[in-house]
Amino acid sequence: MTQHPHTSGRFAGQVALVTGGGSGIGAAVARQLAAEGCAQVHVADVAERNAADVAAGVGGVAHAVDVADAASVDAVVGSVVGTAGRLDVVVHTAGVDDPAAKARILAAQESGHPVDVLCELDDEAWRRVMSINLDGTFHVLRAAVRAMRPQGSGAIVTVGSSAAFDTLVGYPHYAASKAGVHALSQSVAKEAIAHGIRVNTVAPGPVDTPMASRTPAAVRQAMEATGAIGYASAEQLADNICYLASTGAGNVVGAVLLSNGGRFTV
Template sequence: MTQQVSGVGRFAGQVALVTGGGSGIGAAVARRLAAEGCVQVHVADLDEGSAKAVAEEVGGRGHRVDVRDAAAVDALVEEVVAASGALDVVVHTAGVDDPEAKTSILEAQESGEPVDVLAGLSDARWRRVVSVNLDGTFHVLRAAVRAMRPQGRGAIVTVGSSAAFDTLVGYPHYAASKAGVHALSQAVAKEVIAHGIRVNTVAPGPVDTPMAARTPAAVRKKMEASGAIGYATPEQLADNICYLASPGAANVIGAVLLSNGGRFTVS
């Protein structure tokens, strides 16, 4: 279990909620927040067992939540505030990809044929990606703002994707969902700063998470070679996210921080 030292660190005395915290980037963020002084880190994930395992590790509390379910998200935030008395930091990392689309990309890469995902993209696959990635972000943002507005402070960080800018051929639904996350977060940021709430977004390139592990090896190799730096670690993304959530970013509002290994700035 991570030992917390009250009153020490950038997040001394604060209460945090991390969605998607059972693995990957979210788990790394939960560990960093606890190590930097949070008095309570609430870890939420669709996989309740993973959430509770990470929560136990950091001395926090684990919860199950499906971010597609607005009522469940509202209930989670209400439970957090009731248990801890406040909510200072929310980091929303929950998201999904589409393994079937990745397989189609690989098949096209191996055959030399053009990628052909859109024509076969079902409504169900579209809705799954958009409902988790975009609707889920809306649900978390709304619930967090409702909780933070009465206290006149708070920091929220959402996770978008560099794929919203440098779109991967054959991944239209994912790119669209993450572009929506960026626009939604920036619009909310402009609105809620009047209540002392800062909203920012980190837009990763490829990150070595369990989600990335489902990417076919040949596709992964091509993505890794697309930037000056290969796959980022969850801990590197946690550094970026915790900066945006910290007092050190007090003047950063509505930013989309590219954490993509130089994919847009290095040829």
């Protein structure tokens, strides 16, 4: 592994793990952590080639991980701690959407008929979204807290969604999974802070990522029109996340930071 050359910055000398780091928000976070001094940036993704490409660009280490598989998550965290001896920052961005549900939303939009997703949503599609978005967050939080507790410090940032508050018609499984991420993260935050570990969440609105590129154009246009600011960039979300992971947010625990371009407030 190549050490990143930066020796100053908010994350100077720290060891970080980014799940879902092979693209989108996760890749932007990995790049920013490295640019701000992280000694080691570990990039984990189910798409190992993507993780390798991002890791190569930041002088980091790539890992293959399926966050829905607890053993896979434990193995990655164990590898990081075994190599570096510590783990200071964990950013969990891995997640999925449901292109089939988006296609049904588009069909309803084009036909003028009411959206009908729930009655067509099978158990497999429900479990896929839940197992990656919610179960995966549980696996990462548990492994990260286990690793950080002996050192008495650490920062964890999970990625929820503004869709948990302003639910999109026809997206019940995604909204439920992200609402679960918020509640889970906040509960863990109250427990983990006793060990010096801060847990916070960012709740994006629409973000211009590879996942968003799969959204049908008409649906994307409708989503974009709901706020004064259009789709956020992955780099803007990385700014939010790195703030929550930094000492500048030292008194921020259990927050859900809206980053949705003013679509709504809570």
